[in-house]
Amino acid sequence: MQPDLVRRIFGRPGEQLGEAERRILRDAHEHRVVSTNAETDFQAKATFGQRLADEIARIGGSWAFIVSFLVFLAVWAVANTVILTRDAFDPYPFIFLNLVLSMLAAIQAPIIMMSQNRQTERDRFFAAKDYEVNLKAEIEVMALHHKIDMAVLKELQDLRGELATLSSEIRDISRRIPDI
Secondary structure (H helix, E strand, C coil): CCHHHHHHHHCCCHHHCCHHHHHHHHHHHCCCCCCCCHHHHHHHCCCHHHHHHHHHHHHHCCHHHHHHHHHHHHHHHHHHHHHCCCCCCCCCCCHHHHHHHHHHHHHHHHHHHHHHHHHHHHHHHHHHHHHHHHHHHHHHHHHHHHHHHHHHHHHHHHHHHHHHHHHHHHHHHHHHCCCC
């Protein structure tokens, strides 16, 4: 790409551009597509643990999980107070249930935080993709403007040449016509 066009687009010379900007310029110059499915690209780099954390956070943050967990707690409480009055495995005040809930919270909290961190990474990845696509679109638009400007300038030069030729011919004709 032309150095003056690069300077006009970025406001600095090509040597001072970042890697992403140089790559996008190269892609624009070679007419390559930069827009892709960002979600697929992001998930392709995910490890098993990251995908598992996302799935646990997705399930743990759903109404289905909340309702089913409330049902589980109600069944636990009813089973240990009403049904198993003599041989309850966790009699009131449900100390074993508290232990289970504490262990679940101790495991679930860091997993949800991992998923939130991954969501932040996903947002950054999507923003970078958006920047690349927008930058390429802007470069393409500016390149089109440049081509149109050059075509208009060439047309004006051609018209100026034709006008000069016509003016010369008019002067020649006017010299040949006698004054009236």
